Amino acid sequence: AQSVSQHNHHVILSEAASLELGCNYSYGGTVNLFWYVQYPGQHLQLLLKYFSGDPLVKGIKGFEAEFIKSKFSFNLRKPSVQWSDTAEYFCAVSHGSSNTGKLIFGQGTTLQVKP
């Protein structure tokens, strides 16, 4: 069965530290890849997405992610985190040939940024 793994369940960083959240998926075909963020008390929002083209995608709020097909990975990065980045982050995958609303989510990573 297809699955998405997020290696870090809970990450604590100080402001200005660099962030990398791991995401691996198990599916051999064409995929669409997403990172969603859920700030405390708010709904899920799209950070960035990859469908095709440049494997390095840039999203909102200074986030970026790199699709490495050979590693089945789509890690999320930010060079310098802020206190306001405290949130839960979800990696998600859909099959490239199917409707992209049918997503498989990772278990999520809780990021806590200390001021």
Added chain:
Amino acid sequence: SAVISQKPSRDICQRGTSLTIQCQVDSQVTMMFWYRQQPGQSLTLIATANQGSEATYESGFVIDKFPISRPNLTFSTLTVSNMSPEDSSIYLCSGSANTGELFFGEGSRLTVL
């Protein structure tokens, strides 16, 4: 971007009862979906809500337990039937746009006693 409204935002229900969650989007989306987020877990797709026809359910979810309607493009309901404490979850409505982006409602937090 699409705005998705759900109600109720939260409810506390008794075992054996049923609750219907409503979802309204403010623009035409290509598809609508219902997800569940159980405590401490990730989101799991329950079903795809099809306009004017029966929903398409994922493995482990059945129509008798989670009947879904979608009478038009911008409205859908999910009913959680004959509830038990194991049904305590956040239920999220979502809609996909032509861009492939999936938008989410704020979720309906259900607690079953």
